[in-house]
Amino acid sequence: MHGMHGEDGTVQGLCELADIPYSSCGLVGSAVGMDKIVMKAVFQSMGLPVLPSIYCYRAQWQQDPDTVIARAEETIGYPMFVKPANLGSSIGIGKATDRERFRHAMEVAASFDRRILIERAVEKPVEINCACMGFEGEVLPSLCEQPAGWDEFLSFEDKYTRGGGGKGMKSLARQVPAPISAEMTARIQNYTADIFRMLECKGVVRVDYILEADTVYVNEINTIPGSFAFYLYEPMGVPFSALVDKLVLYAQRALAQKRESSYAFSSDILNKAISGTKIIKK
Template identity: 40%
Template sequence: MKIGLFFGSRSVEHEISIITAMQVVNAVDRTKYDVIPIYISKSGEWFTGSYLLDINNFKDLTKIPQKTSKIINLRLNYKNKLILETKGRFLTTQRIEIDVAFPVIHGTFGEDGKIQGLFEMLNVPYVGAGVTGSAIGMDKILMKDVFKSYNLPIVNYTWIKRKEWETDPDACISKIETTLKYPLFVKPANLGSSVGINKAKSKEELVEAIEVAKFYDRRIIIEESVENAREINCAVLGNNEPIASACEEVTTWKAFLDYDAKYISGQKGNTSPKRGGHIIPASLPDALTKSIQTLAVEAFKAIDCRGIARVDFLLDPATDRVYINEINTMPGALSYYLWSASGISFTKLIDNLINLALESFEDGERNITSIDTKVLLQNLGIGRAGKTL
């Protein structure tokens, strides 16, 4: 079976996507799957070729166009296989068939429903959440709204538009300070990996945080902080009957886990019991662990997610109250370290995700997408006997 591994893309999490893709390349069962790497550059160009299977070749991204074939067209054949048409270095063309799309793009243009919509239009099976789950999971404001409607525990929040801030910042500050209490976290509505996120303990810091966040998205969410919170993460796997993984606790000397700590410092993917800022499994009472796992599955279902996700929680140490912080529908490293601690190897996790993609596709094929109707003929003025009226 040929698997198209989509990664990179026009996202501030571009490099993170490359890392996840290379982790998949190293863990996938090559006796069952032929991996076709599809790298999307920061400018939006698509490339493929074996050169993209080695992480060392991403040290200089400018060499990729010369070492690979550029994808010039995507289409579907009658067997529901995705066809990539490429143009090589010597202007030669090639057609590559793909059975299942496996996107590991983090952030915008990959985790937000856009590429999922492309796969839906092409009618090809693909790994991970669908259009709805991806879009809601990426948008922190819609995500919180959905969780709130399901009575899931979340912190108090409000949001503003970039245009509102630039037009009347005083009104925005008044809205925030009337609704919420310091300290606050300020976040772009549609980014992950802690990019553009800052903590504000005063009006001055709030202004600075908004000024940063506005460069990443047109909408900005502001949330009350849970002071001295323990950060607990739990992954979810499945379609109609999802299951929860072991929980991890993220520990760091910083006020909150930032981009550098997650990825640049090499901490993500740590599977040791206590090393590099991660404790797996988290040291929690059994009842609290089960409660968090239940909430993770409920959050997964609430946004109509499928495939895989990681749900991040904040645990108030003073009250043991748990809050859902966010859901990541394409978590870094596919959260394999949480599944390894749950008895599912990375290789098996990839296999499960591909099977879930096929299951979801087959379920979708049951839907009626067209019906025979005479409404067009009637509107064209054609009568019952096929004659013009």
């Protein structure tokens, strides 16, 4: 499942209530991973490099677009990416190189979400992705990949329909391992593992990065990545069947851990209140 009401913590919360094991991240990690605005705030709090950005509400744009435009031009400057705070697979994302395109991108984004992220666009960006698999203390970053896009960023069509016969992310042209230095590879893998731990992730996630010359920026985390990013683990000796086995194991372990916790607390405070006993604070 991708996007709202599947990848954003809603289904995960339902599984928690029903006491059903599931292989994706938990409720918090899923929710943070879907909301680009909250996600960037968490990354910044971790000291990770992110692109400059601002955000606004749909109501602000509808009521006073000139103020939003002025703030974006002053704070970010062109070119900019305009993104719905939620959703995924590049849906609703537009690149603005001038005021007219910015207005159009804002209208599109506002049709998908009530909160909109406005972010500096990198000229000639290089995208690097790194997956991570595990649960609790077991964390295994994957090899890094460099996807080859047709446009300046991977659109929905690039990811799921072009040249791949509907085979998803696996069908995209890519270089594995990514043609970057060993030092940059290690840095990205460490960032990925740190994010996995901070968001209390489970199963397989993929973190996407943007390279601008020698500077790396954390772009976003995908908590249910396309094709489970299995193609990044196969060269490491982890076949798809073994990866699926691990996902099932992590789901079972997480449910077992949940069942070890107590969720009830015995107290006679209500009985005392009903009987009229006065509670004295010490």
